[in-house]
Amino acid sequence: MSSSSWPWHFITVSGDDKIRRRELLDLRGSYAQWSVIIVMSVLRVYQAWVTHSAATASSRPRRGPVSWWDRPLVTGWIETRRQYFVCGMWLLWLTSLSIWNSGEDYLHLTKAFAHVALSQVPLQILMSPAAYISTSKPSASSIFSYLTSIPQATVTPYHRLFGRAVIAPLLFAHATLYLLFFVQSEHPDFGILLFKRVRDFDVQCGLLAVSMTILLLLFARPRGVASKGVLGAGSMQERRRLFYYVHVFLVVVLCSAAYCHVAQAQKYMIQALGASLLNGVCSFLMVRWG
Template identity: 70%
Template sequence: MSSSWLWHFITVSEEEKLRRRELLDLRGALAQVSIVVVIIALRVYQAWATARIPGDVPKTRRGPSSWWDRPLIAGWIETRRQYLVCSVWLAWLLSLAVWNSGDDYLHLTKALGHIALSQVPLQVLMSPAAYISTTKPSAASAFSFVTSIPQATVTPYHRLFGRVVIAPLLFGHASLYLLFFVQSSHPEFSSLLAKRVRDFDVQCGLLALSTVVLLLIFVRPRGVARKSGAQPATSMQERRRTFYFGHVLLVIVLCALAYSHVGYAQKYMLQALGASVVNGGCSVALVRWGSKA
């Protein structure tokens, strides 16, 4: 590792390893507590905004969308505002990973993966579980229900959160680890990489990374009309159904691989499972008994 690089391969004692493990757990906790703080802030802002607007004042007609509410690039779905929010959150999580890491390269590497996985439960809670419902496909997710933000607003953040926040952190974690393996020697192999790729935990990690790539490629279908006329509703419904089950299957595979990859991931994957049950139950209840989507 170049001496000009801020982080280096260093040897630490068992006591230092324990302290680093505690710091990693603290980072994950802070990353999740931050979510709760944001939700509380959203609710406080909503209460303040509601109190400021008299109930008998009619809503004004919405004017042209602002520059922030237009797509980042023509033809894209998500807006500049949505990219900005997710980018700010990514910056916050990166600062958590760097915080108190010293010059320990491996500690920073582990912190990136730890923080990335701590965000998976939130990603699940934002997902539109009723996406394939024919009656209320935009029924609120658990996150939408708790924050009172319409699911139509939450869903783009759900998509971007995976692409802009979780995926870069996981790619950074994997890239730094692979770089460490390549530059480290092993007495029986050409490099530590040649040894570690034979180990089950690393194989799970590489397969999990491949699953993330598939999730990024396997995007949701868009209801674009054909030149000869509108697209049949049944065809679009089938495409949505195929996407939904394929997407959910890939997420399940990713969580199973992460669970098998390293011990600290297990609690986050169990949280993601619990979040999935809560989110699914919330959406089912709102589809069946909710007065509006």
């Protein structure tokens, strides 16, 4: 980027600087994941306080009208203003973490967006309702719900919005900045670097991961028996099962592509696999024994 108003530029770094930048990327990922643990701990303490307060109250207050925060952001939408605000603040935190200590290095900032985004994939999976297709308990607790004592019905909207409003924008920022770098960089044989890099396996895996992210945004969950669209007609149970299988397939392809895209993503994708297994076992136990 040659514009003087843009603070990040294409710069050449030495071997020692590359090592330092790699350490900074790993540090960002650690901070992003530890912040998740801190938030979960705070939520657990808060829920314990709420439960204790409700148990010691002499009478339960009557429920009043729905607050402005708990109404949809736009008429017809599912998620509330509160949920958008929470996810927006988390996106702001992760964006700030990506920019932190990036200096003028354009490529370091570009890598930081993806590194921080992928560090959140295990959390996204831990919030998912793994028993979604269950006929008896589709809202059985996820690991996140169990650890924080927050009902899964409250967690699930955050799971949906977290993928759309937090992880996806960071991945899109990473892909866009890298494509701009390829377009603006020359190559002696291909004219511009883009025509060379799209032939490489790692870039193809990255493009596949971004494509899966787009499909996940477009493939929405079923909302009612009478609704039609991508999921077609059929009973709610049939369309829920179809959505679940397609959704999981897209996530698996995305994580596999990210794993093959760059070595630094492999740690988070292995964590995502472990989170998926644990979450599935937790939901199975909840469905089986409550």
